Amino acid sequence: MKLFPVIAVIFSTILFGCARQQVWEKAGSTQSDFSKDRYACMQQSQQPVSGAYVNQYGGFASSNIITNGNLFGACMNSRGWNLADKTSPEGSTPYSEAIGAIVTEQKASCSREDLQAFYRKAPCTTGDTTLDQLADRSKISADEKPALSKWRAAQDEFNKRVESIHREYNLQRGNPIAQVIEKASMAGDALALELYNGKITWGEFNNRRRELFNRTLDEFKSAAAGSN
Numbered sequence: 001m002k003l004f005p006v007i008a009v010i011f012s013t014i015l016f017g018c019a020r021q022q023v024w025e026k027a028g029s030t031q032s033d034f035s036k037d038r039y040a041c042m043q044q045s046q047q048p049v050s051g052a053y054v055n056q057y058g059g060f061a062s063s064n065i066i067t068n069g070n071l072f073g074a075c076m077n078s079r080g081w082n083l084a085d086k087t088s089p090e091g092s093t094p095y096s097e098a099i100g101a102i103v104t105e106q107k108a109s110c111s112r113e114d115l116q117a118f119y120r121k122a123p124c125t126t127g128d129t130t131l132d133q134l135a136d137r138s139k140i141s142a143d144e145k146p147a148l149s150k151w152r153a154a155q156d157e158f159n160k161r162v163e164s165i166h167r168e169y170n171l172q173r174g175n176p177i178a179q180v181i182e183k184a185s186m187a188g189d190a191l192a193l194e195l196y197n198g199k200i201t202w203g204e205f206n207n208r209r210r211e212l213f214n215r216t217l218d219e220f221k222s223a224a225a226g227s228n
Contacts, residue, residue, distance in 0.1 A: 024081045034081070053162035069167060069175045071082040095169035101163055109154055117147035121202045126213040129206050136202040140195055148196055152189075159185050184216040 024034060045068045109115065110124035121136065121144065123129045139221075140148065163178040170177065191212065195205045 024076055025084045026079075029081075035082060036221075037076065037079045040073050041079070045069075045071035047071075056120045072167075083163055095165065096164045098169070099162070102158060108207045109155060115147050115151050115154075117144045118151050119147075122206055122209070126210055129210055133206045134203055134210075136206070139198050139201050145196060148192065151194060152225050170178075173224055173226060176226075177220065179217060180219045183219070187212050187216075 024038070026033070047068050110119065121138075121140075122133060159181060163181050166177045166181075167174040188209070191200075191205060191208055194200045195202070200208075
């Protein structure tokens with residue numbers, strides 16, 4: 001379960017002017033043709049990766065399956081598909097539109113009634129953290145745990161969609177960017193589990209969540225610039 005779609009969404013909006021915003025085209029094809037070929041190429045270009053994260057609070061490791069962008073591109077090319085720049089008359093792109101849709105959905109999730117027990121203790125977006133939340137010495141209650149679990153499940157979907165968008169539309173830097181998001185998600189998992197199990201307070205959770213955001217922002221910028 002991945003916890004930080006806000007990081008993914010905010011960082012993605014930073015890249016609107018940085019990424020190669022392209023779509024796959026094939027003369028005479030339909031959306032159904034694209035979906036079928038894309039699915040087949042995704043299956044053929046999967047590969048396992050492992051990662052580890054360590055800080056002063058501890059560490060953890062994980063293994064995941066990611067899409068190799070070069071293999072995926074070669075597969076699509078072999079099936080007659082080619083990447084082409086595509087900008088709408090209003091200046092938007094499929095990439096920005098896809099990210100924008102997730103931004104809208106994420107903002108809407110901040111108002112979900114079943115998550116308010118969580119949002120009373122932690123902000124929906126990291127930048128809105130209050131001093132009271134940073135200083136909160138209370139630990140999670142039994143009534144707050146269901147909201148935390150539901151929040152985590154919702155964020156998993158957001159992150160997976162953002163990772164997929166970067167890999168599909170950002171041919172050059174999509175994989176490194178998605179890997180930064182995955183790393184932040186793993187760190188977020190570990191942090192939330194500490195909160196859930198009563199090992200840390202809400203204040204510690206909010207402080208470390210903010211630290212994670214700032215650290216990941218730097219890594220995200222490096223991945224987008226191709227300096228990592």
